[in-house]
Amino acid sequence: MSWRRSIRTAADKPSTPAVAGSGNGLNAGAFLDIEEILRRVRPVSTSLASAFHGEDHWREVASIGLDLAQSTPGCDEIVVLLFAVLHDARRIGDDHDPPHGGRGAALVRSLGLRQFGLGETQLALAETACRDHTGGGLSADPTIGTCWDADRLTLRRVGIEPAARYMSTPSGRAAAASGRRFARVTEWSALARRVGGP
Numbered sequence: 001m002s003w004r005r006s007i008r009t010a011a012d013k014p015s016t017p018a019v020a021g022s023g024n025g026l027n028a029g030a031f032l033d034i035e036e037i038l039r040r041v042r043p044v045s046t047s048l049a050s051a052f053h054g055e056d057h058w059r060e061v062a063s064i065g066l067d068l069a070q071s072t073p074g075c076d077e078i079v080v081l082l083f084a085v086l087h088d089a090r091r092i093g094d095d096h097d098p099p100h101g102g103r104g105a106a107l108v109r110s111l112g113l114r115q116f117g118l119g120e121t122q123l124a125l126a127e128t129a130c131r132d133h134t135g136g137g138l139s140a141d142p143t144i145g146t147c148w149d150a151d152r153l154t155l156r157r158v159g160i161e162p163a164a165r166y167m168s169t170p171s172g173r174a175a176a177a178s179g180r181r182f183a184r185v186t187e188w189s190a191l192a193r194r195v196g197g198p
């Protein structure tokens with residue numbers, strides 16, 4: 001099965017029932033030291049060299065996710081940024097690999113993220129978003145939905161036009177329906193500043 005086929009398969013699965021939203025308990029004071037987190041993730045990543053699921057993709061998901069978050073009430077931008085870095089980090093190859101969501105989720109606990117000021121609610125959201133992003137479902141949780149929408153809005157890189165019906169949030173649906181093109185961000189530091197980093 002080709003990488004293109006595997007991505008389409010995930011997106012084409014019927015939606016699962018919406019994930020219950022958290023919507024509270026967000027650690028508003030958290031500042032994500034993204035450069036330090038990247039220093040921890042890169043050595044254990046199995047996708048770093050991938051043109052489709054490597055660091056350029058992580059950054060694109062982060063950039064789009066932070067854009068969507070601005071118009072998504074209740075969305076935790078810190079979690080969106082964390083999801084972007086971790087969700088495909090443990091992907092093996094560009095073909096069919098559904099368990100990579102679970103492997104990415106495991107990084108949430110193994111990287112010592114509490115020392116970055118992340119709260120339990122944020123860690124749990126990041127874990128769920130990573131673990132279930134391969135299932136092709138939708139989420140009613142604004143943070144998880146934004147994570148998944150951002151990932152799906154990058155499908156143009158593999159020649160697939162994102163479809164509004166696979167988007168969880170109004171912002172994601174609007175972006176897909178309008179064919180919105182997002183600005184390309186090339187520096188993690190620019191993204192970190194958008195969530196209060198130095």
Ligand SMILES: [Fe+2]
Pocket residue numbers: 057061087088151
């Ligand atoms: Fe992805």
